[in-house]
Amino acid sequence: MFLKFLLRRLLYVIPMLFITTLIVFSLILLIPGDPVLAMLGDSATHEKIAELRQQLGLDQPVMLQYFHWLNNAIHGDLGRSIFTGQHVDEALMQTLSVTMQLVVVGMIFSIVGGIFFAVTSIYFPNSWMDYVARFFGTLGTAIPTFLVAMILIIFFSLKLNWLPATGFTSLIDGPGTFLKGIILPGFSLSLAGIAVITRHLRSSLLETMDADYVRTAYSKGVSRYRAIFKHSLQNAMLPVVTTIGLLFGTALGATVVVENIFAIPGMGQLVVNAIEQRDFTMVQGVVLVMIVMVIVINFITDIVYALLDPRIEY
């Protein structure tokens, strides 16, 4: 039953991936700026330009270029960087793990922080904690990521000298230094997520706290603590799971800013450099991988939702 459900969901993913490749490929054609000119400089002769075009396959019809690119992409070959000559898939492999570590940490902060603020706000209504939670819920969505990042650096790195302002160590290379380096970028990445989850979960909890089944729980003699954690929270989390799935995508996008501010060698930094250099094969590669990741995360979200809510028929 569940396997069938999984396969059916997977079938939805395939056309989505196909459309993604189309969009990614055509986006690059729409972006102004000729990569060949960018590579050769303004003084290049017409012969030189034509030669490089031919070399890169840019003189072929667009459809042919697409199918050629797609065929290679399916086989794991996303071409070479037209700037450095490095294989795009190799560059992606190196940076993907860095970005994933950052995103996962950021999402853990978001989920833990969001649940903490939402639950305390419900548990102690109209207390100072409730007001702090509600304040956070508004502030987090209003304040842009780059500003959070800079404030954190000024305060915790420059003033207090507690945490490093830049640099990244992988979790496998050194858990201690990894933690130290990831706290500030992780938190910058998570603030918006904390705010969104707090607001959404808080209103969802307010609803489920008044639900008939919570009244039933009270009539059985359960405590307020148990009523919230065992009866209200699990039901309130259901709609929030979808939000968390969407937040993953947002966080992935925000890594572009965060990685550049904290000098973290991830995909975000890679793509910004590639854009500056008009390294269009590299940009294509990064954007493709990011979109695929978002699709995969949404797929996982669907599965988690189905596992959490027994009412969903497989």
Added chain:
Amino acid sequence: MNTETPILEVNHLKAYIPSSKGEIKPVNDISFSIKKGEIVALVGESGSGKSVSSLSIMGLNASAIKYRPESSILFEGQDLLKLKEKELRKIRGNDIAMIFQDPMSSLNPVHPIGRQIAESIILHKKVSYKEAMKLALDLLNKVGIPDAERRLNDYPHQLSGGMRQRAMIAIALACNPKLLIADEPTTALDVTIQSQILNLLRDLQKEFGISILLITHDLGVVAETADRVLVMYCGEIVEEGNVEEIFENPGHPYTKGLMDSIPSLYGPSKDILDAIPGIVPNPLELPQGCHFVTRCAFATENCHEDSPTLKKHTSGNRVACWNPLIKEGVEGR
């Protein structure tokens, strides 16, 4: 019915909600008692205060509802209104249990039925989860759920309405309560399922001697199940008596009105069903004197000035009316 000592005694229960427009009194000075093994029906329209009364016993009213200091609800000698939340929790689900109107929304959709029954047992008895699940299985069998072993792991949405209400009853019975409050237990169910559930309640009452407070607006349910009836209107009890007496000899015009509005299969057919004229008055603008005066065909001048109190009649009914329909005379109190 069995013994004469009341298990629950509600004295001068006055619940009020302070609001900017004035005080709302959902329950205004009601007193009644329930004996061991007795089924008492609390009857009234929506907004008559029956749910507030029952939730007061459980201590589960919204925090906006306050009680006057002279109110008391004595359960086995303890005043439930004076108990701390922690002490009340020991009574809820253990000594007093409750079943609710809509079994779909009253069961937690993300927990299996067995776990929901076992939770109550684990909260009040010193048993392991495994033992509690075994007891839960017994309870499901007792309330007549077929194939109970499999149902134990089913979620509420996998059960039919009647089965859900049976599961709800199983939760309520989990710790052998002495008093069961059933708030409109059949309203959300089909007629055939209704009578099954009512029979089940009757059987359980006979088997275990549980006292039941049955809250309903359905007089058919009352006739089928209850021993004694309390009729509520605008937060007050207007008539009280044995079920036979109430049905044969309603004393209050409101009770009579409720009876007349039941469609009957016997006797001469009516073209139009008799309904009580008018609507329930706004709780902020209750009429002076008897609250029923605006809708009563028998109202006299006196009714507009003084509110009547419950008086016992020779038939045994107690009626709060200046012009009761029973003409045998008043017996005092």
